[in-house]
Amino acid sequence: MAHNLSGYHRALDLFEGLVAGVPRDGWDVPSPCDGWTARDVAGHVTGGQSLIRALATGEPQPDVNTDPARFVTGDVLMSWRTARKECAAALTPDALDRLIPFGGLGDLPLGDFLEGYILEPLVHAWDLARATGQPSRLDPDLVHHAFATAQVVAAPLRAEGHLAPPLPAPRGADEQTRMLAFLGRR
Incomplete structure (x- = not known):
């Protein structure tokens, strides 16, 4: 089955551009993610690439939420690029067809999961932009897709303590x- 991963790759490109824009002394600033620095945010998304690789290969999945900065020791941009590569x-065709567990929704092909995974790098791109004073306007097409995904996955993430309660929008x-x-x- 063919998978359309263009949105996934565009979200990763956006995130990478923001990582590249952080000054060397900008990694220890607080981020919008409670208790996390810019380095933690970058580490979480970089660790997400390791998580996806593990899903693709059947290896054990790393915990990307505990001490996420461990994924980006040293040069953050180089760590990101290595993990992404x-x-x-x-992500071979066989790996994209591999069934992975998706919580209460059952199993789905990894490629289908990645079509919705836009949410993770996109929202954390905003977090990184806000933390480091970079422009935080996101691609409207990616936002539309990510918002739809958020509405599906938010409840279990909140129940696990991985997502804050919703706030009223202006x-x-x-x-x-x-x-x-x-x-x-x-």
Whole structure:
């Protein structure tokens, strides 16, 4: 089965551009993610690439939420690029067809999972942009897709303590603002 991963790759490109824009002394600033620095956010998304590689290969899945900075020791951009390259190499046609567990929704092909995985690098791109003073306007097409995914996955993530409660969005807010408020971001 063919999978359309263009949105996934565009979200990764956006995230990578923001990682590249962080000054060397900007990694220890607080992020919108409670208790995490910019380095932690970058580590979490970089660890996500290791998680996807593990799903593709059947290896044990790393915990990307505990001490996420361990995924980006040293040069953060180089750590990101290495993890991204290793993940991409593992995404063979067979791997994309591999069934993976998706919580209460059952099993689905990894390629289908990645079509919705846009949410993770996209929202954390915003977190990284906000933490490091970079432009935080996201691609509206990716936002639309990610917001739809968020509405499906938010309840179990909140139940596990991985997502803040929703906030009210300002009246007349654009879709990006509504999505971020839904995800508990101001």
